[in-house]
Amino acid sequence: MLEIVNLTKTYGTGENTVTAVDKVNMHVAKGELAVVVGPSGCGKSTLLNIVAGLEPRTSGEARIMGRDIQGPGADRGMVFQSYTLFPWLTVQQNVEFGLRIKKMPAAQRAEIARHYVKLVGLEGREKALPKELSGGMKQRVAIARVLANKPEMLLMDEPFGALDAQTRLLCQDLLLDVWRDERPTILFITHDIDEAILLADTVSIMSRRPGRIIEKIPIPIERPRNHRTMLEKEFTDMKKTIMETLWHEIG
Ligand SMILES: Nc1ncnc2c1ncn2[C@@H]1O[C@H](COP(=O)(O)OP(=O)(O)OP(=O)(O)O)[C@@H](O)[C@H]1O
DSSP, X not given: OEEEEEEEEEESOGGGOEEEEEEEEEEEOTTOEEEEEOSTTSSHHXXXXXXXXXXXXXXXXXEEXXXXXXXXXXXXXXXXXXXXXXXXXXXXXXXXXXXXXXXXXXXXXXXXXXXXHHHTTOTTOTTOOGGGSOHHHHHHHHHHHHHHTOOSEEEEXXXXXXXXXXXXXXXXXXXXXXXXXXXXXXXXXXXXXXXXHHHOSEEEEEOSSXXXXXXXXXXXXXXXXXXXXXXXXXXXXHHHHHHHHHHHHHO
């Protein structure tokens, strides 16, 4: 689904040049839930923004389904840490937004939106405005909106980073359920190692800046998973392995 080969990104010029990512190689298979973790400032968001087409790359290759990434496109849907709903639109209208742009007939888009609002557990709140929702609910609407557009790939940059610990657990469980039902391909960035292991098929660990992928670790923990999985020995063993690699990297 996603192929990244020797991807390098530098910002600025001359003395002010910063190499954010350096010769990153990464492959994400169709239906994979791929998580990237790494020290602060190592270039995780840069990598995701290049895949989203929001940031041009300096060199290297980046392809979705064999197509060179030239800019943003409907084949990729993004969920950011900050809430990005349209405040003047209701939950239902926010979820329908992309379908309206695609000129889908009203009845059809309403049905699709209702399906995704239900999937993220917000049935009954279709008419609510974003200001009437909690942070966790807003992120669930953002996920529903992205899913309704049926992108080939979901790009998630710390989507639960601004939520309190309990809401975060609920949102993680919800994402696991959505992924089980719909099997979207996901590239997910997080600082949180527990979150990474809980969600991931694979955890890619980035080095300090300039970021490279130093290890891609498969997470063989049985699914379905939920937050109780974090208490199992298999989980804590996995966490130890990943933390040791990361601590070594952070120095
Ligand atoms: N637009 C920009 N102009 C100049 N430098 C930038 C720009 N965006 C990012 N950088 C630099 O590139 C490096 C990587 O930043 P990036 O935000 O990708 O890292 P990150 O791993 O996502 O960080 P964090 O985990 O702290 O969010 C940093 O040194 C940052 O200062």
